[in-house]
Amino acid sequence: MNDIYILGIESSCDDTSASVIKNGEVLSNVVAGQEIHRLYGGVVPELASRAHESNIVPVIDSALKQANVAKSQLSAIAFTKGPGLPGSLMVGVSFAKALSMALGIPLVEVNHMQAHVLAHFARKSGETPNEPEFPFLCLTVSGGHTQIVLVKTAMDMEIIGHTLDDAAGEAFDKIAKIMDLPYPGGPLIDQLAQSGSSQKFPFPHPQISGLDFSFSGLKTSVLYFLRNKEKEEAGFTEKNKADLCAGIQATITDILIDKMEKAIALYKPKDIALAGGVSANSELRRKFGELADKHQINAHIPAFEYCTDNAAMIAIAGKFKFDAGVFSNLLASADPRFTG
Numbered sequence: 001m002n003d004i005y006i007l008g009i010e011s012s013c014d015d016t017s018a019s020v021i022k023n024g025e026v027l028s029n030v031v032a033g034q035e036i037h038r039l040y041g042g043v044v045p046e047l048a049s050r051a052h053e054s055n056i057v058p059v060i061d062s063a064l065k066q067a068n069v070a071k072s073q074l075s076a077i078a079f080t081k082g083p084g085l086p087g088s089l090m091v092g093v094s095f096a097k098a099l100s101m102a103l104g105i106p107l108v109e110v111n112h113m114q115a116h117v118l119a120h121f122a123r124k125s126g127e128t129p130n131e132p133e134f135p136f137l138c139l140t141v142s143g144g145h146t147q148i149v150l151v152k153t154a155m156d157m158e159i160i161g162h163t164l165d166d167a168a169g170e171a172f173d174k175i176a177k178i179m180d181l182p183y184p185g186g187p188l189i190d191q192l193a194q195s196g197s198s199q200k201f202p203f204p205h206p207q208i209s210g211l212d213f214s215f216s217g218l219k220t221s222v223l224y225f226l227r228n229k230e231k232e233e234a235g236f237t238e239k240n241k242a243d244l245c246a247g248i249q250a251t252i253t254d255i256l257i258d259k260m261e262k263a264i265a266l267y268k269p270k271d272i273a274l275a276g277g278v279s280a281n282s283e284l285r286r287k288f289g290e291l292a293d294k295h296q297i298n299a300h301i302p303a304f305e306y307c308t309d310n311a312a313m314i315a316i317a318g319k320f321k322f323d324a325g326v327f328s329n330l331l332a333s334a335d336p337r338f339t340g
């Protein structure tokens with residue numbers, strides 16, 4: 001049987017990434033972040049698409065070099081169709097189409113959110129597989145999305161809960177901004193919380209029925225709380241940074257875990273999985289493991305490098321479609337609200 005080499009291309013937000021996989025094993029996974037957005041406290045779409053344009057050629061080149069694979073060996077190109085920022089997506093889609101035409105190989109379009117879920121199937125040669133078994137429940141938490149997904153198969157997923165306003169990562173980042181912390185604030189809150197107590201500043205939990213989430217109320221309550229405290233005592237936020245971060249992180253992760261526990265009661269899965277950039281959060285990882293232990297089920301948390309946006313997950317998702325014979329064509333376009 002011929003070896004199958006797939007090049008994955010990811011450009012949905014502010015990371016340009018390319019990955020080469022061989023028969024489902026990751027040979028390379030190159031990610032170029034975009035520092036420029038730190039200056040503005042958030043992703044600036046115009047700047048993101050421009051940075052993708054200058055990054056995409058060197059990123060793909062180094063993914064091929066690291067994998068020691070020539071362009072002529074590639075069997076297919078998988079790319080992120082959406083959801084994401086229109087201008088950013090367009091850079092990856094156009095490049096994937098041009099390369100597939102030049103090489104005469106098929107194109108596979110991938111849903112970015114489904115790829116986050118399928119990141120659980122990414123592994124390097126020699127690594128022992130620790131893949132969730134279908135059907136499983138996946139909590140996908142990123143800067144743009146917060147979902148509980150019933151994953152029936154690699155290509156059949158149903159969203160059973162989602163956020164009604166901000167995504168969990170967005171909540172971390174916006175609250176960090178209120179606290180004057182640099183963007184993206186999620187990893188910083190995680191780091192500062194390590195030396196704080198979550199008991200000192202407890203924040204209220206929203207009362208949302210079913211499996212949906214809401215985070216905008218927390219953002220507002222932190223804003224008003226800090227505004228009042230700063231009036232009483234200038235420098236309050238700076239002085240209590242660690243305890244505030246611990247309290248905020250505990251609230252966001254409790255909201256996520258509470259809904260996941262409800263979903264477990266309803267769907268009774270054997271396996272649960274965590275995906276998306278916020279799955280890098282240490283407190284969430286810890287609580288997720290505890291939740292699985294409590295219900296005597298298996299928790300799957302992806303390796304750190306496959307949590308945040310990366311092209312290995314796009315290549316892996318592409319491999320599932322490749323194996324099923326599901327291909328795209330040169331009429332493919334970016335879809336910022338892609339749900340397919």
Ligand code: KG4
Pocket residue numbers: 013141142143144145168169170172173184185186187188190276277278279280281282307308309
């Ligand atoms: O999946 P991702 O890389 O990009 C999107 O598709 O959105 O997720 C990025 C999000 C950002 O909001 C970032 O603050 C958050 O993931 N994040 C974290 C941590 N690491 C990344 N949030 C909390 N704790 C972390 N350790």
Ligand code: ZN
Pocket residue numbers: 112116142143276277308309
């Ligand atoms: Zn993402």
